[in-house]
Amino acid sequence: MNQDELKKAVAQAALDYIKPHLDDNSIIGVGTGSTANCFIDLLATIRNDFDGAVASSEATAERLKGHGIPVYDLNSSAPLDFYIDGADETNEHLELIKGGGGALTREKIVAEVSKTFICIADESKKVDILGDFPLPVEVVPMARSHVGREIVKLGGDPVYREGFTTDNGNVILDIHNMDLSRPIQVEERLNNVVGVVTNGLFARRPADVLLLGTSRGVQTITRDKS
Ligand code: 5RP
Numbered sequence: 001m002n003q004d005e006l007k008k009a010v011a012q013a014a015l016d017y018i019k020p021h022l023d024d025n026s027i028i029g030v031g032t033g034s035t036a037n038c039f040i041d042l043l044a045t046i047r048n049d050f051d052g053a054v055a056s057s058e059a060t061a062e063r064l065k066g067h068g069i070p071v072y073d074l075n076s077s078a079p080l081d082f083y084i085d086g087a088d089e090t091n092e093h094l095e096l097i098k099g100g101g102g103a104l105t106r107e108k109i110v111a112e113v114s115k116t117f118i119c120i121a122d123e124s125k126k127v128d129i130l131g132d133f134p135l136p137v138e139v140v141p142m143a144r145s146h147v148g149r150e151i152v153k154l155g156g157d158p159v160y161r162e163g164f165t166t167d168n169g170n171v172i173l174d175i176h177n178m179d180l181s182r183p184i185q186v187e188e189r190l191n192n193v194v195g196v197v198t199n200g201l202f203a204r205r206p207a208d209v210l211l212l213g214t215s216r217g218v219q220t221i222t223r224d225k226s
Contacts, residue, residue, distance in 0.1 A: 001213070001215060003122050003124065006122035006123070006213030006214070007034060007035045007038045007086075007120075007122055007213065008038050009213045009217075009218050010035065010038075010120040010121065010122065010211045010212070010213040010218055011035065011038035011039040011041075011042050011120055012042060013120070013211045013213075013218040013220070014039055014084045014118050014120050014211055015039065015042045015043065015046065017118060017209070017211070017220075018081075018082050018084070018118070019046060019049065021081060021082070022046075022049045022050045023049075023050070024050070024051060025051050026049075026050040026051055026081065027050070027051055027052050027053060027054060027072055027077045027080060028043070028050060028052075028053045028054070028080065028081075028082055028083075028084065029053070029054045029056070029080045029082060029083030029084065029085075029110040029111075029113075029114045030043070030053045030054065030055055030056065030060055030064060030083075030084060030085070031056050031060065031083065031084060031085020031086055031103075031107055031110070032055075032056050032057040032059060032060050032085065032086075032101050032103035032106075032107060033085070033086040033100070033101045033103075034086070035086035035120050035121060035122070036056075036060065036084065036085055036086050036120070037060075037063060039084050039120060040060065040063050040064055040067065040069075041063075041067070043064075043067070043069065044067035044068070044069065047067070047068060047069060051070065052069055052070030052071060052072050053069055053070070053071055053072070054071070054072055054073075054074045054077050054078075054080060054110055055071050055106075056085065056103050056106040056107040056109075056110045057101070057103040057106055057107075057167055058167050059101075059103075060103075074109065074110065074113065078113035078114075079113050079114065079115060080110070080113060080114040080115070081114070081115050081116065082114060082115070082116050082117075082118060083110050083111050083114035083116070083117045083118070084118045084120060085098070085107055085110075085111070085117070085118075085119060085120070086098075086119070086120055086121055086125075087119050087121050087125055087202075087207070088100040088125065088133040088200070089125055089126075089127050089130050089131075089132065089133045090119060090121055090125055090126055090127070090207070090210055090212075091126075091127060091128065091129065091130055091183075092128075092221075093203075093206060093223065094119065094206040094207040094208070094209075094210050094221065094223045095130065095183045095184075095201070095202065095203040095206045096119060096130075096200075096201070096202040096203075096206060096207060097130050097131075097133050097135055097136075097180075097200050097201060097202075098136075098200045098202055099135075099136030099138070099172070099199075099200030100133070100136065100200075102136065102138075102161070102164055102166050102167075102172055103166070103167065104136055104138055104198060104199070104200040105138050105166065105168055105170075105197050105198045106167065106168075108198050108202065108205070111202065111205055111207075112205055116208045116209065117205070117206075117207045117208050117209070118207065118208065118209045118210075118211060119207035119209070119210045119211070120211045120213075121210065121211075121212055121213070122212070122213040122214075123212055123213060123214045123215075125212075126212060129180065129181055130180040130183055130201070131178060131179070131180035131181075134159065134174035134175055134176045135156070135174065135175040135178060135180065135199060135200055135201060136161075136172050136173075136174050136175075136199070136200040137151070137158070137172065137173045137174075137175060137190060137196055137198075137199040137200065138166055138168070138170050138171075138172055138196070138197040138198055138199070139170055139171050139172070139173055139195055139196055139197065140170055140195050140197060141169075141170060141171050142195075143194065143195020143196075144160065144171055144173070144195075146193075146194070146195055147173060147193055147195045147196055148160075148173060150193045151173065151175055151178075151190075151193075154178070154186075154189065154190070155177075155178060155179060156175035156176065156177060156178035157175065157176040157177045157178075158173040158174070158175050158176075159173065159174045159175075159176060160172075160173060161173070161174055168197065170197055180201070183201050183203035184203045184204055186201060186203075187199060187201035187202075187203045187204055188204065206223060207223065208222070208223050209221070209222050209223070210222075210223075
Protein backbone atom coordinates (compact mmCIF):
# COMPACT_ATOMS: atom_id res chain seq x y z
CA MET A 1 0.00 0.00 0.00
CA ASN A 2 1.21 3.52 -0.71
CA GLN A 3 1.02 6.32 1.85
CA ASP A 4 -2.39 7.56 0.66
CA GLU A 5 -3.83 4.06 0.94
CA LEU A 6 -2.38 3.73 4.46
CA LYS A 7 -4.02 7.04 5.44
CA LYS A 8 -7.38 5.82 4.14
CA ALA A 9 -6.94 2.51 5.98
CA VAL A 10 -6.30 4.17 9.35
CA ALA A 11 -9.18 6.59 8.78
CA GLN A 12 -11.48 3.61 8.16
CA ALA A 13 -10.11 1.92 11.28
CA ALA A 14 -10.93 5.04 13.33
CA LEU A 15 -14.45 5.09 11.95
CA ASP A 16 -14.88 1.40 12.81
CA TYR A 17 -13.49 2.10 16.31
CA ILE A 18 -15.95 4.87 17.20
CA LYS A 19 -19.05 3.77 15.26
CA PRO A 20 -20.44 1.35 17.88
CA HIS A 21 -20.31 4.17 20.46
CA LEU A 22 -22.20 6.82 18.45
CA ASP A 23 -25.77 7.97 18.87
CA ASP A 24 -27.94 10.93 17.80
CA ASN A 25 -26.31 13.19 20.41
CA SER A 26 -22.68 12.37 19.64
CA ILE A 27 -20.33 15.24 18.82
CA ILE A 28 -16.94 14.14 17.51
CA GLY A 29 -13.69 16.08 17.78
CA VAL A 30 -11.96 16.20 14.40
CA GLY A 31 -8.34 17.08 13.67
CA THR A 32 -6.49 18.69 10.79
CA GLY A 33 -4.33 17.46 7.92
CA SER A 34 -4.42 14.97 5.07
CA THR A 35 -5.04 11.93 7.29
CA ALA A 36 -7.79 13.73 9.20
CA ASN A 37 -9.29 14.70 5.83
CA CYS A 38 -9.59 11.01 4.93
CA PHE A 39 -11.45 10.51 8.20
CA ILE A 40 -13.79 13.46 7.51
CA ASP A 41 -14.68 12.07 4.10
CA LEU A 42 -15.55 8.71 5.68
CA LEU A 43 -17.50 10.38 8.48
CA ALA A 44 -19.80 11.76 5.81
CA THR A 45 -20.83 8.18 4.92
CA ILE A 46 -22.35 7.71 8.41
CA ARG A 47 -23.77 11.22 8.60
CA ASN A 48 -27.05 10.05 10.19
CA ASP A 49 -25.36 8.13 13.02
CA PHE A 50 -24.21 11.18 15.02
CA ASP A 51 -25.09 14.82 15.67
CA GLY A 52 -22.04 16.82 14.54
CA ALA A 53 -18.41 17.70 15.11
CA VAL A 54 -16.01 20.13 16.73
CA ALA A 55 -13.23 21.22 14.35
CA SER A 56 -9.58 21.85 15.24
CA SER A 57 -9.12 24.36 12.39
CA GLU A 58 -11.00 26.54 9.93
CA ALA A 59 -9.96 24.18 7.11
CA THR A 60 -11.47 21.20 8.92
CA ALA A 61 -14.64 23.16 9.70
CA GLU A 62 -15.03 23.99 6.00
CA ARG A 63 -14.52 20.37 4.94
CA LEU A 64 -17.02 19.11 7.53
CA LYS A 65 -19.61 21.70 6.47
CA GLY A 66 -18.99 20.78 2.84
CA HIS A 67 -20.24 17.30 3.72
CA GLY A 68 -23.28 18.74 5.50
CA ILE A 69 -21.90 17.87 8.95
CA PRO A 70 -22.85 20.49 11.59
CA VAL A 71 -19.82 22.12 13.27
CA TYR A 72 -20.28 23.16 16.90
CA ASP A 73 -18.47 25.55 19.21
CA LEU A 74 -16.32 23.64 21.68
CA ASN A 75 -17.58 25.79 24.55
CA SER A 76 -21.06 24.32 24.27
CA SER A 77 -19.95 20.78 23.38
CA ALA A 78 -17.17 19.60 25.71
CA PRO A 79 -16.33 17.15 27.12
CA LEU A 80 -16.18 15.05 23.97
CA ASP A 81 -16.02 11.27 23.86
CA PHE A 82 -13.60 11.07 20.93
CA TYR A 83 -10.97 13.19 19.21
CA ILE A 84 -9.50 11.81 15.98
CA ASP A 85 -6.39 13.40 14.49
CA GLY A 86 -3.15 12.70 12.67
CA ALA A 87 0.41 13.42 13.81
CA ASP A 88 3.79 14.35 12.41
CA GLU A 89 5.60 11.92 14.72
CA THR A 90 4.69 9.44 17.44
CA ASN A 91 6.85 7.45 19.84
CA GLU A 92 5.95 4.18 21.57
CA HIS A 93 4.32 6.07 24.48
CA LEU A 94 1.96 7.78 21.99
CA GLU A 95 3.63 11.09 22.73
CA LEU A 96 3.37 13.15 19.56
CA ILE A 97 4.73 16.02 17.54
CA LYS A 98 1.88 17.86 15.85
CA GLY A 99 1.42 21.18 14.11
CA GLY A 100 2.96 20.56 10.72
CA GLY A 101 -0.23 22.11 9.38
CA GLY A 102 -0.09 24.90 11.95
CA ALA A 103 -3.26 23.92 13.82
CA LEU A 104 -1.50 22.77 16.99
CA THR A 105 -3.19 25.08 19.50
CA ARG A 106 -6.77 24.22 18.62
CA GLU A 107 -5.75 20.58 18.23
CA LYS A 108 -4.28 20.56 21.72
CA ILE A 109 -7.40 22.18 23.18
CA VAL A 110 -9.75 19.65 21.58
CA ALA A 111 -7.49 16.76 22.61
CA GLU A 112 -7.43 18.06 26.18
CA VAL A 113 -11.22 17.98 26.56
CA SER A 114 -11.71 14.61 24.86
CA LYS A 115 -12.00 11.36 26.81
CA THR A 116 -10.34 9.29 24.09
CA PHE A 117 -7.78 10.73 21.67
CA ILE A 118 -7.34 8.43 18.69
CA CYS A 119 -4.25 9.19 16.63
CA ILE A 120 -4.31 7.97 13.02
CA ALA A 121 -0.99 7.75 11.22
CA ASP A 122 0.92 5.78 8.64
CA GLU A 123 4.04 3.92 9.76
CA SER A 124 6.39 6.64 8.48
CA LYS A 125 5.34 8.69 11.53
CA LYS A 126 6.54 6.14 14.13
CA VAL A 127 9.95 6.99 15.63
CA ASP A 128 12.05 5.86 18.57
CA ILE A 129 12.81 9.39 19.77
CA LEU A 130 10.79 12.46 18.78
CA GLY A 131 12.54 15.32 17.07
CA ASP A 132 13.52 14.58 13.49
CA PHE A 133 10.39 16.51 12.52
CA PRO A 134 10.86 20.20 13.47
CA LEU A 135 8.79 21.07 16.55
CA PRO A 136 6.20 23.81 15.79
CA VAL A 137 5.62 26.55 18.36
CA GLU A 138 2.75 29.04 18.02
CA VAL A 139 3.87 32.51 19.09
CA VAL A 140 2.17 35.89 19.53
CA PRO A 141 3.67 37.97 16.67
CA MET A 142 5.23 40.72 18.83
CA ALA A 143 7.11 38.08 20.86
CA ARG A 144 8.68 36.29 17.88
CA SER A 145 12.26 37.49 18.43
CA HIS A 146 12.11 37.09 22.21
CA VAL A 147 10.78 33.53 21.92
CA GLY A 148 13.39 32.73 19.28
CA ARG A 149 16.20 33.81 21.63
CA GLU A 150 14.74 31.75 24.49
CA ILE A 151 14.55 28.69 22.22
CA VAL A 152 18.24 29.10 21.35
CA LYS A 153 19.04 29.18 25.10
CA LEU A 154 17.16 25.86 25.40
CA GLY A 155 19.36 24.33 22.70
CA GLY A 156 17.06 24.55 19.67
CA ASP A 157 17.34 26.26 16.29
CA PRO A 158 14.12 28.21 15.63
CA VAL A 159 13.06 28.83 12.04
CA TYR A 160 10.32 31.36 11.31
CA ARG A 161 7.56 29.82 9.14
CA GLU A 162 7.50 32.60 6.53
CA GLY A 163 4.16 33.76 5.20
CA PHE A 164 2.09 31.62 7.55
CA THR A 165 -0.53 32.92 10.01
CA THR A 166 -2.43 30.55 12.29
CA ASP A 167 -6.21 30.53 12.63
CA ASN A 168 -5.62 32.46 15.86
CA GLY A 169 -3.67 35.26 14.13
CA ASN A 170 -0.27 34.14 15.38
CA VAL A 171 3.03 33.00 13.82
CA ILE A 172 4.91 29.68 13.96
CA LEU A 173 8.54 29.00 14.85
CA ASP A 174 9.70 25.50 13.86
CA ILE A 175 12.43 24.23 16.19
CA HIS A 176 15.18 22.11 14.64
CA ASN A 177 17.86 20.07 16.43
CA MET A 178 16.25 20.15 19.88
CA ASP A 179 16.75 17.30 22.35
CA LEU A 180 13.23 15.91 22.85
CA SER A 181 14.24 12.77 24.75
CA ARG A 182 12.22 14.09 27.75
CA PRO A 183 9.09 15.32 25.97
CA ILE A 184 6.96 16.31 28.97
CA GLN A 185 9.72 18.51 30.41
CA VAL A 186 10.37 20.20 27.07
CA GLU A 187 6.66 20.75 26.48
CA GLU A 188 6.25 22.44 29.86
CA ARG A 189 9.48 24.44 29.59
CA LEU A 190 8.55 25.86 26.18
CA ASN A 191 5.04 26.72 27.30
CA ASN A 192 6.54 28.77 30.14
CA VAL A 193 8.26 31.15 27.70
CA VAL A 194 6.28 34.39 27.63
CA GLY A 195 4.77 34.88 24.19
CA VAL A 196 4.38 31.17 23.44
CA VAL A 197 0.74 30.22 22.90
CA THR A 198 1.55 26.53 22.85
CA ASN A 199 3.93 24.04 21.29
CA GLY A 200 3.39 20.94 19.19
CA LEU A 201 4.55 18.39 21.74
CA PHE A 202 1.60 16.30 22.86
CA ALA A 203 3.27 14.54 25.79
CA ARG A 204 1.45 15.87 28.86
CA ARG A 205 -1.74 14.73 27.11
CA PRO A 206 -0.63 12.02 24.65
CA ALA A 207 -2.92 9.97 22.44
CA ASP A 208 -4.83 7.12 24.07
CA VAL A 209 -5.00 4.91 21.00
CA LEU A 210 -2.73 4.83 17.95
CA LEU A 211 -4.09 3.32 14.75
CA LEU A 212 -0.92 2.80 12.75
CA GLY A 213 -1.09 1.96 9.05
CA THR A 214 1.54 -0.59 8.06
CA SER A 215 2.14 -2.81 5.05
CA ARG A 216 0.87 -5.69 7.21
CA GLY A 217 -2.39 -3.92 8.07
CA VAL A 218 -3.57 -1.44 10.71
CA GLN A 219 -2.05 -1.98 14.13
CA THR A 220 -4.02 -0.85 17.20
CA ILE A 221 -1.69 0.38 19.94
CA THR A 222 -3.28 1.37 23.24
CA ARG A 223 -1.38 3.54 25.69
CA ASP A 224 -0.40 1.87 28.92
CA LYS A 225 -1.88 4.20 31.58
CA SER A 226 -0.45 2.33 34.60
C1 5RP B 1 -1.76 19.72 11.70
C2 5RP B 1 -1.27 18.46 12.29
C3 5RP B 1 -1.44 17.21 11.51
O1 5RP B 1 -2.09 16.26 12.28
C4 5RP B 1 -0.09 16.68 11.14
O2 5RP B 1 0.63 17.70 10.47
C5 5RP B 1 -0.21 15.44 10.25
O3 5RP B 1 -0.71 15.79 9.00
P1 5RP B 1 -0.87 14.74 7.84
O4 5RP B 1 -1.97 13.81 8.24
O5 5RP B 1 -1.23 15.58 6.63
O6 5RP B 1 0.44 14.03 7.66
O7 5RP B 1 -0.76 18.40 13.38
O8 5RP B 1 -1.46 20.81 12.50
